[in-house]
Amino acid sequence: MSKKHSNIKTAYIRYFIALSLFFVFGCSNTKYLPDGELLYTGGSVTVKDTITKKKERKELETELENLLRPKPNKQFLGLRPKLWIYNIAGQPKKDKGIRYWLRNKVGEPPVLFSKVDLDYNAAVLRNFTENRGYFKTRVSADSTVSNKRVTAEYTVEPKKRYIIKSVTFPDDSLAMSRLIARSSRRSLLKVGKPYDLDVIKAERERIDARLKEKGYYYFNPDYILAQVDSSKGDHEVKIRLVIKADTPPKALTSYKINKIIVYPNFAISKDSVKYKPEDVVQYKYFTIIDTANTFKPRVFDRAIYFKKGDLYNRKDHNLTLNRFVNLGTFSFVKNEFKPSDSLPNTLDSYYYLTLLPKKFIRVEVLGKTNSASYTGTEINVNWNNRNLFRGAELLTVSVFGGADFQLSGDNNGKNIYKLGTETSLTWPRFIVPFFHVEGNSEYVPRTKATVRYEYQNRTQLYALNSFKTSFGYQWKENIRKEHQLNVIDVTYVSPNHVTAEYLEDIKEDESLGKVIEKQLIFGPTYTYTYTNTMQKRRKNTFYFSGDLDLAGNITGLVSGANVKNGNQKSIFDVPFSQYVKMRADFRHYLKLGKESELASRIIVGAGLPYGNSSALPTSKQFVVGGTNSIRAFRARSLGPGSYLNIKTTNDYLPDQSGDLKLEFSTEYRAKLFSIVRGALFIDAGNVWLLNADPDKPGGEITKDFMKDIAVGAGAGLRFDLSFLVLRTDLAFPLRKPYLPEGERWVIKDIDFGSGPWRKDNLILNIAIGYPF
Numbered sequence: 001m002s003k004k005h006s007n008i009k010t011a012y013i014r015y016f017i018a019l020s021l022f023f024v025f026g027c028s029n030t031k032y033l034p035d036g037e038l039l040y041t042g043g044s045v046t047v048k049d050t051i052t053k054k055k056e057r058k059e060l061e062t063e064l065e066n067l068l069r070p071k072p073n074k075q076f077l078g079l080r081p082k083l084w085i086y087n088i089a090g091q092p093k094k095d096k097g098i099r100y101w102l103r104n105k106v107g108e109p110p111v112l113f114s115k116v117d118l119d120y121n122a123a124v125l126r127n128f129t130e131n132r133g134y135f136k137t138r139v140s141a142d143s144t145v146s147n148k149r150v151t152a153e154y155t156v157e158p159k160k161r162y163i164i165k166s167v168t169f170p171d172d173s174l175a176m177s178r179l180i181a182r183s184s185r186r187s188l189l190k191v192g193k194p195y196d197l198d199v200i201k202a203e204r205e206r207i208d209a210r211l212k213e214k215g216y217y218y219f220n221p222d223y224i225l226a227q228v229d230s231s232k233g234d235h236e237v238k239i240r241l242v243i244k245a246d247t248p249p250k251a252l253t254s255y256k257i258n259k260i261i262v263y264p265n266f267a268i269s270k271d272s273v274k275y276k277p278e279d280v281v282q283y284k285y286f287t288i289i290d291t292a293n294t295f296k297p298r299v300f301d302r303a304i305y306f307k308k309g310d311l312y313n314r315k316d317h318n319l320t321l322n323r324f325v326n327l328g329t330f331s332f333v334k335n336e337f338k339p340s341d342s343l344p345n346t347l348d349s350y351y352y353l354t355l356l357p358k359k360f361i362r363v364e365v366l367g368k369t370n371s372a373s374y375t376g377t378e379i380n381v382n383w384n385n386r387n388l389f390r391g392a393e394l395l396t397v398s399v400f401g402g403a404d405f406q407l408s409g410d411n412n413g414k415n416i417y418k419l420g421t422e423t424s425l426t427w428p429r430f431i432v433p434f435f436h437v438e439g440n441s442e443y444v445p446r447t448k449a450t451v452r453y454e455y456q457n458r459t460q461l462y463a464l465n466s467f468k469t470s471f472g473y474q475w476k477e478n479i480r481k482e483h484q485l486n487v488i489d490v491t492y493v494s495p496n497h498v499t500a501e502y503l504e505d506i507k508e509d510e511s512l513g514k515v516i517e518k519q520l521i522f523g524p525t526y527t528y529t530y531t532n533t534m535q536k537r538r539k540n541t542f543y544f545s546g547d548l549d550l551a552g553n554i555t556g557l558v559s560g561a562n563v564k565n566g567n568q569k570s571i572f573d574v575p576f577s578q579y580v581k582m583r584a585d586f587r588h589y590l591k592l593g594k595e596s597e598l599a600s601r602i603i604v605g606a607g608l609p610y611g612n613s614s615a616l617p618t619s620k621q622f623v624v625g626g627t628n629s630i631r632a633f634r635a636r637s638l639g640p641g642s643y644l645n646i647k648t649t650n651d652y653l654p655d656q657s658g659d660l661k662l663e664f665s666t667e668y669r670a671k672l673f674s675i676v677r678g679a680l681f682i683d684a685g686n687v688w689l690l691n692a693d694p695d696k697p698g699g700e701i702t703k704d705f706m707k708d709i710a711v712g713a714g715a716g717l718r719f720d721l722s723f724l725v726l727r728t729d730l731a732f733p734l735r736k737p738y739l740p741e742g743e744r745w746v747i748k749d750i751d752f753g754s755g756p757w758r759k760d761n762l763i764l765n766i767a768i769g770y771p772f
Contacts, residue, residue, distance in 0.1 A: 254345070255312045262300050264289075294355070324353060360384050422453075479534065489522065492521075569612055582607075586603075639687040665681060665684070684735075686709055
C-alpha cells in the first residue's frame, strides 16, 4: 500500500472513531430523558448595540452568559462524559457499590430544560446591565430545539451608557463628614467614568474603612446613601453621597480603647469563664485571666497592638487577631468590643482564646529537595510540643525517610535512599543579644534553632553522614514577602560504607572521589521569597525565591587561607569551605481558563569558590535532571556543559554537577476529570564549570554556552487527592548536548514504536507534588 493511501486510511479511521465517540456520548444521553423532557445544552447572549466597541460588547456578553442559570452539563471536547456515566450506571439498588459510586460521585444528572426560567434569566440580565449604567435596557429570550436538545438565546439591547458628571460628598457639620471630604481624592468615583453600581458599593466600603481607622467602630457602609440624579444632561448622572438621617448616634461617635481583658483558657463550649481573684494578673495596660497559668504575660504584650487610651482603628484590631492566630497555639480566637461602663465614648476589648492540644503528632508526605540537591519523596513523622516554656514556643522532633528514583529502561537500581532525624525549637519573637527587636506586621516573627542528622545511601556505592545545625530568623512583611536569615548554618558531611566497586572507579576517574570527601561548611544564609499566587482571580501570578549563601568568609579572611598558594586551613583536620553562592528561582502562572493554566519557571544559579576552596563542595554544587528538573534525563546525570556522562566500569551513572546553572521549564496544566489533571511540558537547561577540568572536557562555561542546552519534553498525569498530589510524568529528550555539534537535536530519531528507543530515552518520573 502506498504512503498516500495509508494516510487516507488513517484519516478515515480517525474520523470514524470521532464520529463513534460523538454518537456514544451524544445520542445515548438523550434516550435516557424522561418523557416530554428536553436536555438543556446551554445559553448564549447577544448584545445588540451600534455605539459600544466590539471588544466591550464581547466582554459584556461573557459577563452576562456567566449569570445564566442553571449551568448545562459539563463538557469535555464537546462531549458530556459525566452525563453518559450517570446514564449507563442506572439506578442503584443500594447506597453503596460501584454503580452508586459511578452515578452519584463520578456521574452528573441531566440538566433539563423544564428547570430553565427564561423570564427570570432575562430579568437578571436586565438588572445587571442597568447596574452597569445601561439604563432602560431591553432583553428578550427565545429557545431552539433540535434532537431533544434545547439551547436558550438571549438578546440584550442596551441604551447609551451613562457617565458620571459630578460627585458630591457629605458637607454637614459632623466630624466624620470632614474626614470623608478629606479623603475624597482617593475616591473610586471619578468624573467622566461610566456609572457602575458595584463601584458605588466599593466607594461606600472605602469610606467605611477610612472611618474605622479613626475610631468609628459602630459605623457601617449602609449608613451612606448614594443619591443618583439622571434627570439633567445627555446620559449623565450626578452622584451625591450623604449620611443617612436615621444613622444611630453611636455610629457617629469615635471611640477610644479603655480596658483590655484576655482569657487564654477560654472553652468554646462554655458561655462564660469562671475564675478566682488570684487568677487575675495585671500586666502593663491589660488584664490577663489565666486560670491555668498557661502563658507568660509578655506573650500578650507582643500580640496586642492596642494600648489604653488609643483611638480604635481596624488596622490594629486585625493585626492583633492575626498575631494571635499566627502564634500557632490557639484553635479559636474571638474578640468583642463593648461600651465601657466607666468612661464615655470608650470601648473595653475582650479576647477569648481557645487552646490547641499541647502535644500532637503529624505525618507528612512531601516532595522535597534537600541541601545536597537530591530530590524525591519524603515521609516525615513529627512530634510537636506547643508552648514548651510558657512563651508560645514550639518544639518539633521529626523522624524522616525518603527516596529519589526514576524509572527507565537502563535503570540499574542505584537510587538514593535517606533516613534521618531533626529537632527544632521555634520562639515567636526575635531573639537578638543586647537588642530588643519587635516586628510590626500581622505575622509573628520567629527565631528557630535546628539540629539535624541525615543518612544518605546510594545503593551499592557509598553512604554519607550529614550533620547540620542552624540558628536564624524568619519573618514576613506581608502575605506576599517573606525572609529567612540563618546567622549560624553549619554542615558537616562524612563518608560511610564506601564500596570496593566505587573505590575502584575512583582510580579511573578522580572526580568521583570528591563526592565522598569530608566537608565542613559554615556561614550565614539568606532567602527572600515573594509570591502573589494566593490571588486566585488574577490572570497572571508570580513566585520568586532568591538565595544567598556565604561560607567561611570571615574565617578565611582572618586566617589568610589561600588554597592556590598551598595555604589551605583546616578545622578538626577538615578543610573548611569558602565560597559565595547565589540562586534565583522565578515562576510565572498564566491562567488560561477556569481549570487550566500555563506555568513557567526559570532558575539561574552561580557559585564562586575562593580563598580556602578551589571548588564548591559537592553538596552545594548545582545539578540538573530528575523529577523536579529536566525530567527527560536521569537525576544529576546531565552536564556539565557538553561533557559526556558515560557509565562507569560498574555500569552506573555518576553524579555530575557544576558551579553555574541555567534551567527553564514551561508546562500546560488542565483538569481532565474528577481528581485527574493532565500536563504537557518542555524542560531545558544545563550546568557548567567556572574553570576547565581536564577530566571533564567540554564542561567549562564559554560564550557559546547556549549550544550546551539540553531539551526534553513529555506529558503527565496528576492525581489531586486534596491532602497530596501524586504526579507521574513521562519524558523523553529532544536535544542531547553531549552529542557532536550538528547532531544534538534528536527529534527526528523519536520512535515510540521502537523498543530500543524507548529503553534508551523514555523516563517515568513518579513524585509527590507539582514540579514547581
